[in-house]
Amino acid sequence: MVIFDVDGVLTDGKMHYGPDGETFKSFHVRDGLGIRFLKRAGIGTAIISARNTPVTNRRAADIEIAHIIQGANQKQEALAILLEKTGLTAEECAYIGDDVIDLPAITRVGVSFAVNNAHPEVIDRVDIVTKNAGGDGAVREVCDIILKATGGYTPILESYLK
Numbered sequence: 001m002v003i004f005d006v007d008g009v010l011t012d013g014k015m016h017y018g019p020d021g022e023t024f025k026s027f028h029v030r031d032g033l034g035i036r037f038l039k040r041a042g043i044g045t046a047i048i049s050a051r052n053t054p055v056t057n058r059r060a061a062d063i064e065i066a067h068i069i070q071g072a073n074q075k076q077e078a079l080a081i082l083l084e085k086t087g088l089t090a091e092e093c094a095y096i097g098d099d100v101i102d103l104p105a106i107t108r109v110g111v112s113f114a115v116n117n118a119h120p121e122v123i124d125r126v127d128i129v130t131k132n133a134g135g136d137g138a139v140r141e142v143c144d145i146i147l148k149a150t151g152g153y154t155p156i157l158e159s160y161l162k
């Protein structure tokens with residue numbers, strides 16, 4: 001299962017506020033397709049976000065993310081909930097994050113990723129740092145790495161070359 005932080009990972013970390021407090025965020029379309037490809041390859045997906053906004057639910061539904069935990073200030077607890085739900089071990093999970101709030105989860109999974117513009121304390125503690133920035137292709141890069149490592153990449157690509 002691949003677990004994604006939202007702000008700064010699926011987005012560039014910027015939040016746009018409307019006058020009535022409505023929050024707007026930008027997501028990258030190529031990240032969304034990468035997440036769909038994970039599902040197609042039989043790999044689980046999840047979101048753990050400290051914030052709780054309707055826009056995240058909307059985006060997660062659009063790209064068919066299986067598990068969504070919002071309002072999770074304790075990301076280790078959220079990870080434990082996901083593991084219990086799915087029956088997976090932390091070793092069987094990947095996590096991609098960008099800030100120190102992700103460290104309690106990111107340091108426990110089998111493969112850890114930081115976006116290239118993550119906080120330096122996170123960059124120092126992960127297995128892989130992406131070439132792309134959060135909200136700007138980092139998630140697609142992670143999806144591609146995982147698909148290539150698990151054999152799912154070539155069949156999906158070839159389905160578009162017929």
Ligand SMILES: [Mg+2]
Nearest residue numbers: 005007008098
């Ligand atoms: Mg974040």
